[in-house]
Amino acid sequence: xxxxxxxxxxxxxxxxxxxxxxxxxxxxxxxxxxxxxxxxxxxxxxxxxxxxxxxxxxxxxxxxxxxxxxxxxxxxxxxxxxxxxxxxxxxxxxxxxxxxxxxxxxxxxxxxxxxxxx
Numbered sequence: 001x002x003x004x005x006x007x008x009x010x011x012x013x014x015x016x017x018x019x020x021x022x023x024x025x026x027x028x029x030x031x032x033x034x035x036x037x038x039x040x041x042x043x044x045x046x047x048x049x050x051x052x053x054x055x056x057x058x059x060x061x062x063x064x065x066x067x068x069x070x071x072x073x074x075x076x077x078x079x080x081x082x083x084x085x086x087x088x089x090x091x092x093x094x095x096x097x098x099x100x101x102x103x104x105x106x107x108x109x110x111x112x113x114x115x116x117x118x
Contacts, residue, residue, distance in 0.1 A: 057086075 031043035038046070052058065064085075072081040072088075110116075 031038050031040055033043055033046045068085075069081070072084050075081070076084050
């Protein structure tokens with residue numbers, strides 16, 4: 001078999017051999033945004049903004065009835081029930097939007113034919 005590369009490969013790196021990350025390590029860290037050195041606060045703000053854009057979701061705190069939580073957990077198991085709640089809320093929003101659109105169209109048609117609502 002022909003050798004396709006002349007580069008010598010290094011032995012695999014054992015992830016357990018990495019040194020522990022200490023507080024001192026992070027105190028000496030340099031923070032950069034778009035290649036420019038910035039403060040830790042500016043870096044955190046940029047990181048949060050980037051994560052928000054990527055996920056398209058926002059963390060909130062909400063109080064729900066226990067029965068609602070148990071229903072969604074039983075439908076999906078403990079993992080994924082929040083996603084199911086989110087999807088259900090999206091469907092409710094689109095249903096309301098469709099109902100509102102139908103109302104507008106019906107009103108326009110009634111007005112076009114000069115039919116009065118009672």
